Amino acid sequence: MKSPQQRIDRILLGAVIAVLILGVLAVYSASSFRGAEKYGDSACFLKQHLIRVLIGMLMLLIMSRIPYEKLRVITPPLLLVLTVMLVAVLAGDAFHGSRRSLLLFGRRFQPSEFMKLVFIFYLATVFARGREANVFRQNTLMIHYYLVLLIVGLVFLEPDLGTALVLFFLAISMFYLGGVSLRKLVQMGLILMPLVAFGVFVFPHQRQRLTDFFNSLADSGMINYQVKQSIIGLANGGITGVGYGSGKQKLFFLPEPFSDFILASIGEEMGFVGLTVLFVLMLIILWRGIRIALRAPDRYGFLLASGITCLIMINALVNAGVAVHLLPTTGLPFPLVSYGGSALLMQMAGIGVLLSISRVAVTPYGEFTEYRSRAVCWNKGDRRCVSW
Amino acid sequence: MKALDSVRDRQVRIINLFIIGAFGLLLLRFFQLQVLGVSEYRAWSDRNSVRQISVPANRGKLYDRTGHILVDNRPSYSLFVIPFEYNRNPVDADLLDDLIGMSPANIESRILEVGGNPFTPVRIIRDMDFETLSTVEENRLDLPGVFFQIEPVRTYPSEVSASHVLGYLGEVTRKDIRMHGNLRQGEIIGKNGLERRYDGLLRGVKGYQYMEVDVRGREVGNFGKRRDLLPVTGYDLSLTLDHEIQRLAESLLKGAGAVVVMDPFNGDILAMASKPDYSLESFARGMTPDSWDALRTDPKRPLLNRPVQAQIPPGSTWKLVTAAAALENELVSAKDTIFCEGYFRLGSRIYQCWRPFGHGSVDIIKGLKESCNVFFYQLGLRVGVELMEKTGRRIGMGRISQIDLDEEAPGLLPDEKYLDQKYGEKGWTRGLMANMAVGQGDLLVTPIQMARLTAFIATKGVLPVPRIVKAWRRNALETWTNIEIQTSHVMFRHDVFSTLEEGMLRAVNESGGTATASRVPGWDVCGKTGTAENPQGAPHAWFVGYAPRKNPRAVVVVLLENGGSGGIAAAPVAGRLFRKMAEKWP
Numbered sequence: 001m002k003s004p005q006q007r008i009d010r011i012l013l014g015a016v017i018a019v020l021i022l023g024v025l026a027v028y029s030a031s032s033f034r035g036a037e038k039y040g041d042s043a044c045f046l047k048q049h050l051i052r053v054l055i056g057m058l059m060l061l062i063m064s065r066i067p068y069e070k071l072r073v074i075t076p077p078l079l080l081v082l083t084v085m086l087v088a089v090l091a092g093d094a095f096h097g098s099r100r101s102l103l104l105f106g107r108r109f110q111p112s113e114f115m116k117l118v119f120i121f122y123l124a125t126v127f128a129r130g131r132e133a134n135v136f137r138q139n140t141l142m143i144h145y146y147l148v149l150l151i152v153g154l155v156f157l158e159p160d161l162g163t164a165l166v167l168f169f170l171a172i173s174m175f176y177l178g179g180v181s182l183r184k185l186v187q188m189g190l191i192l193m194p195l196v197a198f199g200v201f202v203f204p205h206q207r208q209r210l211t212d213f214f215n216s217l218a219d220s221g222m223i224n225y226q227v228k229q230s231i232i233g234l235a236n237g238g239i240t241g242v243g244y245g246s247g248k249q250k251l252f253f254l255p256e257p258f259s260d261f262i263l264a265s266i267g268e269e270m271g272f273v274g275l276t277v278l279f280v281l282m283l284i285i286l287w288r289g290i291r292i293a294l295r296a297p298d299r300y301g302f303l304l305a306s307g308i309t310c311l312i313m314i315n316a317l318v319n320a321g322v323a324v325h326l327l328p329t330t331g332l333p334f335p336l337v338s339y340g341g342s343a344l345l346m347q348m349a350g351i352g353v354l355l356s357i358s359r360v361a362v363t364p365y366g367e368f369t370e371y372r373s374r375a376v377c378w379n380k381g382d383r384r385c386v387s388w
Numbered sequence: 389m390k391a392l393d394s395v396r397d398r399q400v401r402i403i404n405l406f407i408i409g410a411f412g413l414l415l416l417r418f419f420q421l422q423v424l425g426v427s428e429y430r431a432w433s434d435r436n437s438v439r440q441i442s443v444p445a446n447r448g449k450l451y452d453r454t455g456h457i458l459v460d461n462r463p464s465y466s467l468f469v470i471p472f473e474y475n476r477n478p479v480d481a482d483l484l485d486d487l488i489g490m491s492p493a494n495i496e497s498r499i500l501e502v503g504g505n506p507f508t509p510v511r512i513i514r515d516m517d518f519e520t521l522s523t524v525e526e527n528r529l530d531l532p533g534v535f536f537q538i539e540p541v542r543t544y545p546s547e548v549s550a551s552h553v554l555g556y557l558g559e560v561t562r563k564d565i566r567m568h569g570n571l572r573q574g575e576i577i578g579k580n581g582l583e584r585r586y587d588g589l590l591r592g593v594k595g596y597q598y599m600e601v602d603v604r605g606r607e608v609g610n611f612g613k614r615r616d617l618l619p620v621t622g623y624d625l626s627l628t629l630d631h632e633i634q635r636l637a638e639s640l641l642k643g644a645g646a647v648v649v650m651d652p653f654n655g656d657i658l659a660m661a662s663k664p665d666y667s668l669e670s671f672a673r674g675m676t677p678d679s680w681d682a683l684r685t686d687p688k689r690p691l692l693n694r695p696v697q698a699q700i701p702p703g704s705t706w707k708l709v710t711a712a713a714a715l716e717n718e719l720v721s722a723k724d725t726i727f728c729e730g731y732f733r734l735g736s737r738i739y740q741c742w743r744p745f746g747h748g749s750v751d752i753i754k755g756l757k758e759s760c761n762v763f764f765y766q767l768g769l770r771v772g773v774e775l776m777e778k779t780g781r782r783i784g785m786g787r788i789s790q791i792d793l794d795e796e797a798p799g800l801l802p803d804e805k806y807l808d809q810k811y812g813e814k815g816w817t818r819g820l821m822a823n824m825a826v827g828q829g830d831l832l833v834t835p836i837q838m839a840r841l842t843a844f845i846a847t848k849g850v851l852p853v854p855r856i857v858k859a860w861r862r863n864a865l866e867t868w869t870n871i872e873i874q875t876s877h878v879m880f881r882h883d884v885f886s887t888l889e890e891g892m893l894r895a896v897n898e899s900g901g902t903a904t905a906s907r908v909p910g911w912d913v914c915g916k917t918g919t920a921e922n923p924q925g926a927p928h929a930w931f932v933g934y935a936p937r938k939n940p941r942a943v944v945v946v947l948l949e950n951g952g953s954g955g956i957a958a959a960p961v962a963g964r965l966f967r968k969m970a971e972k973w974p
Contacts, residue, residue: 036540177403179399179400234418238423239423271422272419272422272423275422279414279415279431284405286404286408290400294397306403310407317407317414320414324418328411328416
């Protein structure tokens with residue numbers, strides 16, 4: 001028995017659209033000068049961004065119409081294709097100093113961005129079976145863990161430390177949500193230690209970046225140039241900002257003013273108030289995402305929804321942490337706001353899945369009096385969902 | 389079961405708390421940076437100021453066909469202000485006024501005029517002399533946001549003027565920016581002539597320099613790790629002009645007028661002179677609004693490039709077209725004669741020949757040689773408007789020649805429709821046709837059109853597209869790349885050419901011809917004069933011709949506005965030019 005089709009979560013959709021609009025405004029303001037300088041068209045980045053937002057909306061609508069159970073079917077092939085692509089990226093030519101993207105149909109395409117989403121699909125499938133399933137046997141668990149490490153390692157080799165870390169923390173979150181105990185997680189983390197040590201040894205660039213970061217925490221003179229410019233922009237903005245379009249950091253100082261450091265642009269022009277509005281919107285997305293997860297009709301839906309919510313939040317937190325000098329620089333875009341095609345498309349697809357889950361959410365006012373156990377009752381007849 | 393459910397609940401709660409906590413931490417950090425304002429970060433913000441200076445590229449140079457340099461660059465000092473810094477800390481206005489003679493109101497209106505980004509420097513003075521510059525530098529501390537930069541400006545080392553052909557430069561207007569996306573406020577582009585037509589090639593690519601400056605505007609150092617971008621010099625152009633012929637042509641024009649010297653086979657313009665002209669140097673130094681207005685409103689119209697823009701009745705030179713139309717359509721043969729009594733009666737009107745007592749018995753060759761109006765009145769009536777229009781159109785009349793200059797006038801070649809419109813249907817008479825046959829009435833031509841017509845006769849069918857640029861190169865290290873020659877062939881009966889040529893040859897070389905003043909011993913000059921009646925004043929004098937007859941090397945068209953008779957005023961000018969070329973190319 002299926003719960004009747006309901007409306008998608010409109011509060012979530014509203015919050016997402018609000019963040020997108022904020023992003024379009026911020027991208028336009030932050031990119032107009034560079035666009036005019038580089039291409040003679042102050043709106044050229046805006047146009048690109050709008051096209052991507054439209055494609056993203058389309059993606060979101062499509063994903064929200066597909067019943068999310070269908071994702072199980074496409075997950076293994078997607079995982080395989082993306083892993084192959086990650087290997088292909090490593091074999092390809094460097095673009096802007098690192099090998100992150102492939103040229104597909106004339107557009108740059110970052111498999112690592114889409115890997116984030118497929119990672120969630122994959123781990124949700126793994127843990128959807130519950131505790132009785134084989135998953136929790138030591139060996140099976142470790143096989144999945146090593147696969148995760150392999151993929152994270154491929155991304156790390158690009159080198160893209162930021163995305164690798166996001167993928168790793170995402171995997172840990174999924175393991176935890178899937179029911180792996182904290183003690184086991186710590187054990188698994190310990191296995192990683194020699195690997196991390198080896199990585200730091202092999203990549204002096206990354207080690208340098210880490211040591212620089214820790215040094216700069218103590219001595220502000222050591223702060224690297226980009227972060228310094230970001231902080232100057234934020235400090236310039238004050239409470240209400242210098243006004244939309246009048247920021248000066250974006251002119252020459254701030255690198256990537258409309259992708260990695262878009263928060264600095266927003267913070268300079270719209271001030272603390274603007275950033276608070278953005279954060280409140282992100283918290284609304286968090287609230288609705290968790291709500292959708294808890295009301296999901298089955299375990300698979302719960303894992304998908306909470307994983308996607310975590311992904312968006314981790315991206316946002318890491319990006320913001322870099323902008324205010326609480327984390328070392330990573331080069332991650334802010335979700336739904338920053339300029340950048342692959343990331344935006346991936347996030348819109350993720351939110352589409354969230355909306356698709358919200359469509360079949362079980363309400364506490366339905367036939368199930370105690371909604372916390374609804375998943376159990378509701379899925380009793382379903383072969384795939386073993387009660388837990 | 390219950391237990392497992394609460395496990396999930398706990399997991400979600402922990403992750404939730406973790407995320408919300410992180411958001412809280414970040415907000416606190418934003419609060420610390422933005423609201424509390426750590427003084428250290430504020431200090432960074434005040435200290436930090438980077439100037440993006442665009443480094444203008446050298447425009448390409450222009451050479452004549454022999455490699456003689458016509459247009460070069462020299463360095464000059466320009467004074468700039470950065471609006472943002474200028475508005476933030478007002479400069480010592482009196483000082484600036486003293487130094488450069490610009491009041492704050494002037495400067496502000498200049499900033500408004502240029503518009504654009506407050507961080508983009510605005511040029512307030514071009515080509516400053518060195519003394520002013522050094523005084524500005526001495527007082528730099530009192531002039532924040534004011535700085536100088538070395539910019540290349542055009543210089544014209546040659547004695548040749550050719551101001552209309554070469555063209556002047558100017559700052560881009562908003563309209564220019566709308567039309568070509570890659571321009572920025574304050575840039576210099578070609579405004580007319582070749583500088584305008586070939587602006588894309590000549591301009592080059594400007595570079596950028598990023599300078600970190602302190603509050604006082606002193607350069608602290610090169611900025612960050614960002615690499616400066618070097619400018620790329622524009623392409624050089626090799627023109628078809630010959631500076632010797634050009635200079636002679638310019639010196640021969642005393643009043644208003646135009647001279648075109650062209651290679652009849654490939655359309656190479658060897659000389660293109662227009663008078664009155666203007667000084668390109670004065671544009672390079674920066675025109676004041678007053679002198680620009682004076683130039684623009686001058687009744688003698690010095691800005692007009694007469695060889696391509698003057699639209700003037702062709703006078704008797706048009707008889708070549710009338711004769712061609714009649715011969716091509718077999719409306720006249722070489723043996724046909726008429727008797728000229730000095731006038732021609734059509735209905736109740738009398739049309740005069742220029743010689744009061746007439747030319748006596750006239751055939752077509754004598755008609756061309758002595759420019760007998762009566763003969764051509766009658767011929768014109770036979771040809772009619774339609775055939776005249778058709779023939780004229782085929783040989784380039786009434787349309788632009790597609791020379792590589794943007795400012796070109798099409799002239800006017802009336803057809804029946806036009807006449808119907810102007811005079812009412814059937815409101816125009818045969819008299820109008822008779823008048824048109826001798827190049828009067830509504831007809832208007834430009835000198836370059838007449839040059840093409842003459843080239844067409846000289847080469848027996850080649851109608852070249854005139855060109856002034858024959859090759860380009862990226863820089864002095866590369867070889868020249870030629871630009872393709874465009875010509876078309878217009879098929880006419882052969883006797884058209886031989887008859888016209890015979891008439892023109894005799895006009896110059898036989899006594900009694902109208903163009904004998906252009907005779908050059910040893911060089912068979914062929915020519916035709918024209919005297920275009922002008923109700924406003926003295927007639928315009930025309931000469932069109934080419935030489936040598938056997939193997940023509942140059943077409944010469946002379947137009948002297950209000951110059952009087954073509955044979956007396958224009959033909960000698962052409963004669964001097966032909967003589968010069970005969971000496972040059974023995």
